[in-house]
Structure formats: structure tokens, C-alpha cells
Amino acid sequence: MFSLPVASKPQPYSRETAEKASRLRGATVTESVCPYCAVGCGQLIYTKGGQLIDIEGDPRSPINEGTLCPKGANAFQLAVNPHRVTQVLYRAPYSDRWETKPLDWAMDRIARKVKAARDADFTVRDEAGRLLNSVRSIGTLGGATIDNEENYLIKKLFGGGLGVVSIENQARI
Numbered sequence: 001m002f003s004l005p006v007a008s009k010p011q012p013y014s015r016e017t018a019e020k021a022s023r024l025r026g027a028t029v030t031e032s033v034c035p036y037c038a039v040g041c042g043q044l045i046y047t048k049g050g051q052l053i054d055i056e057g058d059p060r061s062p063i064n065e066g067t068l069c070p071k072g073a074n075a076f077q078l079a080v081n082p083h084r085v086t087q088v089l090y091r092a093p094y095s096d097r098w099e100t101k102p103l104d105w106a107m108d109r110i111a112r113k114v115k116a117a118r119d120a121d122f123t124v125r126d127e128a129g130r131l132l133n134s135v136r137s138i139g140t141l142g143g144a145t146i147d148n149e150e151n152y153l154i155k156k157l158f159g160g161g162l163g164v165v166s167i168e169n170q171a172r173i
Contacts, residue, residue: 027053034072038144039063041072052079114138118162132163139166 011018027046034041042061046054055076059066068075078084088106089098121137140158142151151169158164 024054031058033145033147034064034068034075035145036069036071036075040145040147041068043068043072043075052076055079114162118164122163134165135163136165138162138164139168140164142167142169144170 041064042058057066
């Protein structure tokens with residue numbers, strides 16, 4: 001068996017350089033799918049202490065083999081950006097001005113509006129007495145990058161949980 005001789009001379013690295021390690025060392029890695037288009041490239045999401053620290057292409061993905069398009073490669077900058085919108089603009093009915101509201105306020109308001117619309121249109125049985133448990137005034141549209149697990153949850157929430165009949169997805173597989 002052949003082996004290379006060990007270098008006896010010191011290497012041209014400073015002590016600081018020799019002590020450096022990857023910032024990803026010790027990070028939690030979560031597999032994900034790029035949210036931009038219908039291709040569904042694999043991404044690796046790195047977090048430390050609950051903070052997002054990096055997003056890279058997943059080299060094990062058969063779709064992109066670790067590469068990302070310019071949009072996918074900039075996913076980290078989209079998520080960790082001081083200019084990212086964290087509030088919503090709301091204009092009350094008949095108002096002539098916009099108000100800035102917290103995102104939590106908007107999410108709560110949407111949930112209340114969906115519940116009110118569901119309750120107003122929920123049909124338990126049809127005229128013949130057949131069980132329906134359906135809502136026809138609400139619909140949902142999924143996107144092409146939603147994976148099977150998310151589609152399953154959407155179907156369960158909207159179909160089984162809320163009784164929504166119109167559940168659609170733009171992807172055709």
C-alpha cells in the first residue's frame with residue numbers, strides 16, 4: 001500500500017485560519033422544496049438556535065442535483081432581509097386610506113372571515129336527506145410546488161375539516 005509522506009514543515013496558515021470551521025457545523029438541516037416554480041428543486045435549510053443561517057441546493061435531489069436557479073439561490077436573501085414585509089396594508093370598507101396592521105392581526109382576521117363564510121353556507125343535508133356536510137361558497141387553489149404531504153393536509157383541512165367542495169390545484173401530474 002502506498003502512502004504520502006507527512007509534511008514536516010508548518011503550513012502557511014495563520015492560527016485564526018486553522019481554527020476556523022464551517023458556519024454550518026452543528027446546524028439543524030431540514031430538507032425542503034424551492035417555492036418558486038413547478039420544477040420542485042430540493043433545498044437544504046440550515047438553522048441554528050431557531051434562526052435561519054443558510055439555504056442551499058440539495059445534492060441528493062434527483063431533480064436539481066444540488067444546483068439552484070438564480071431565484072432559488074437567493075431564497076436565503078428573501079427570507080432574511082431587513083426590507084422584508086412583516087406587516088400588511090389594510091383598507092377598511094369605504095375608507096380612502098390604508099392602515100398598517102401586524103401580520104398576526106391579518107391572519108386572525110382571515111381565520112374569522114373563513115369561519116363566518118363557512119358557517120353562513122354550511123349545508124348538512126340536501127333536500128333528499130342525504131348527508132353533505134359541504135360548503136360551496138369557499139374554494140382553495142394549490143400551487144405546483146406543493147408536495148404530496150401538503151396536498152394531503154390541504155385536502156383534509158378544507159375537505160374534511162371545513163367541508164369545502166372546490167379544492168383545486170394548478171399542477172397536473
